[in-house]
Amino acid sequence: MLEIRDIDVGYGGLRVLQEFSIRIARERPAAVLGTNGAGKTTLCRTLSGLLPVRRGQILFDGEDVTALGSAERVRRGIVQVPEGRQVFPEMSVLDNLRLGAFVHGEPSREEIAEVHALFPILAERSRQNAGLLSGGEQQMLALGRALMTRPRLLILDEPSQGLAPKAVDQVGEAVRRIAARGVAILLVEQNLALAEMVAEHAFILETGRCVRDGPAAELLSGDALAKSYLGI
Numbered sequence: 001m002l003e004i005r006d007i008d009v010g011y012g013g014l015r016v017l018q019e020f021s022i023r024i025a026r027e028r029p030a031a032v033l034g035t036n037g038a039g040k041t042t043l044c045r046t047l048s049g050l051l052p053v054r055r056g057q058i059l060f061d062g063e064d065v066t067a068l069g070s071a072e073r074v075r076r077g078i079v080q081v082p083e084g085r086q087v088f089p090e091m092s093v094l095d096n097l098r099l100g101a102f103v104h105g106e107p108s109r110e111e112i113a114e115v116h117a118l119f120p121i122l123a124e125r126s127r128q129n130a131g132l133l134s135g136g137e138q139q140m141l142a143l144g145r146a147l148m149t150r151p152r153l154l155i156l157d158e159p160s161q162g163l164a165p166k167a168v169d170q171v172g173e174a175v176r177r178i179a180a181r182g183v184a185i186l187l188v189e190q191n192l193a194l195a196e197m198v199a200e201h202a203f204i205l206e207t208g209r210c211v212r213d214g215p216a217a218e219l220l221s222g223d224a225l226a227k228s229y230l231g232i
């Protein structure tokens with residue numbers, strides 16, 4: 001589904017991702033775990049076509065998408081839920097959802113109903129301004145908005161950020177429901193509990209390099225070395 005081959009990405013003189021390679025299969029939700037500054041957001045933005053690679057290749061369903069712009073990647077189904085959720089606080093919950101459908105034009109009632117079925121809270125609060133939602137609810141809205149874009153691969157940049165453990169659990173449940181609908185998941189996180197909930201395969205990102213990977217159950221729960229990479 002997604003193959004990242006040996007990419008280098010940086011800012012000016014700063015090299016962030018270095019010879020970074022991972023492969024992700026649709027049926028195995030994946031997590032990339034890294035601490036603050038490891039390069040998580042840089043990876044997400046690179047996959048979305050918002051940052052250029054200096055070296056290496058990104059393949060999506062066997063096609064080279066390295067040179068494609070962000071709009072074309074979204075059309076192909078590479079969709080990101082950005083760090084900090086980025087909902088529009090002064091717009092209604094419903095209008096935030098509608099925005100997600102912009103690539104395909106005005107969303108159908110069915111599409112909105114489907115997202116409402118997945119996240120009932122978004123139906124209940126439909127007319128309210130998104131800024132009035134709690135952090136966890138805003139994350140649901142960000143997920144719902146991304147679903148309106150009809151993703152084939154959903155990239156999640158630290159959805160646990162700023163959330164209490166209970167809200168993190170709810171996000172985990174929501175991501176599992178999305179994965180069960182056949183959407184490939186790449187969760188980029190430092191929250192081990194969320195990664196354990198969602199991922200079948202995990203990669204450890206340390207200062208821009210993938211230093212380990214393996215089945216999430218082994219790598220994240222039992223492995224003291226992996227935990228030491230994450231500083232916990």
Ligand SMILES: Nc1ncnc2c1ncn2[C@@H]1O[C@H](COP(=O)(O)OP(=O)(O)OP(=O)(O)O)[C@@H](O)[C@H]1O
Nearest residue numbers: 011014016034035036037038039040041042043190
């Ligand atoms: N626009 C930028 N210009 C210059 N340096 C940047 C820029 N964005 C990020 N960096 C640097 O790149 C490195 C990786 O940043 P990145 O935001 O990808 O990390 P992160 O893993 O997402 O961290 P966090 O957990 O804090 O979100 C850091 O050293 C950061 O200071």
Ligand SMILES: [Mg+2]
Nearest residue numbers: 040041083158
């Ligand atoms: Mg980040």
